[in-house]
Amino acid sequence: MDYGEVRDEVDLVVPVKTLDRAKTRLTSATGGDPVSHAALALALALDTVSAAVATPGVRRVVTITSDPAVAAEMAALGVESLPEPPQPGLNEALLHGARTLRSSRIGALQADLPALKPDELQAALEASAGRRAFVPDRQGTGTTLLLAAPGGELDPRFGVGSAGLHRLSGAVALIGAWPSLRCDVDTEEDLRLALALGLGTRTANALPAWTT
Numbered sequence: 001m002d003y004g005e006v007r008d009e010v011d012l013v014v015p016v017k018t019l020d021r022a023k024t025r026l027t028s029a030t031g032g033d034p035v036s037h038a039a040l041a042l043a044l045a046l047d048t049v050s051a052a053v054a055t056p057g058v059r060r061v062v063t064i065t066s067d068p069a070v071a072a073e074m075a076a077l078g079v080e081s082l083p084e085p086p087q088p089g090l091n092e093a094l095l096h097g098a099r100t101l102r103s104s105r106i107g108a109l110q111a112d113l114p115a116l117k118p119d120e121l122q123a124a125l126e127a128s129a130g131r132r133a134f135v136p137d138r139q140g141t142g143t144t145l146l147l148a149a150p151g152g153e154l155d156p157r158f159g160v161g162s163a164g165l166h167r168l169s170g171a172v173a174l175i176g177a178w179p180s181l182r183c184d185v186d187t188e189e190d191l192r193l194a195l196a197l198g199l200g201t202r203t204a205n206a207l208p209a210w211t212t
């Protein structure tokens, strides 16, 4: 295989929790209303995936989710969903996706990047230059994107302090001027920052009243 041609082309797995369990740290942002909360969590994922699909170096996007509502909305974007494996947990879900896809190059993208710009994701793919690499979140502690090397293992270590764990596991930290790729939305403060960066249309339409 000529890795020179494929090394910037990647298949991305995007994990999405069931909407009733997702984004608990954002619960206060929607005033505790479960319907508004689920709509916001779904919008975050749809905007993230839409931007990923529009990125030239991304060949395929697949979500890992057990939520039929998420799978149906993703299908409307032309994105396939795989159910979660029997083993619980984010890393298990990502490993299951990576094993199922058997891609020439695999990556994991978090589903809470509602300001994501395709040109910033593309720039990160190019900066990885075919290495196993990751993009830390804006605080530098979490991970928003993990890329395997072409033909290599993803070896995901998401969870608390994942940036440090990915670094320790030998992945290269990619730090660029990619604010939309580094702005994962866990809290109200993150949502305000993403709003300032320019939200995708679905999240903009699902925003709680306090943002307007």
Ligand SMILES: Nc1nc2c(ncn2[C@@H]2O[C@H](COP(=O)(O)OP(=O)(O)OP(=O)(O)O)[C@@H](O)[C@H]2O)c(=O)[nH]1
Residues within 6 Å of the ligand: 015, 016, 017, 021, 022, 023, 024, 025, 026, 064, 065, 066, 084, 088, 089, 090, 093, 110, 111, 112, 186
């Ligand atoms: N499929 C799947 N996705 C998960 C799982 N755990 C986390 N995720 C997803 O992984 C991404 C990062 O997780 P977090 O930022 O912690 O999001 P979260 O768990 O919804 O948020 P909190 O409840 O506030 O911790 C999000 O896209 C989640 O939907 C899991 O067990 N399975």
Ligand SMILES: C=C(OP(=O)(O)O)C(=O)O
Residues within 6 Å of the ligand: 090, 137, 141, 142, 143, 144, 157, 158, 159, 160, 161, 162, 163, 184, 186
């Ligand atoms: C699971 C992660 O996301 P967060 O830190 O946003 O919960 C992570 O960054 O590994």
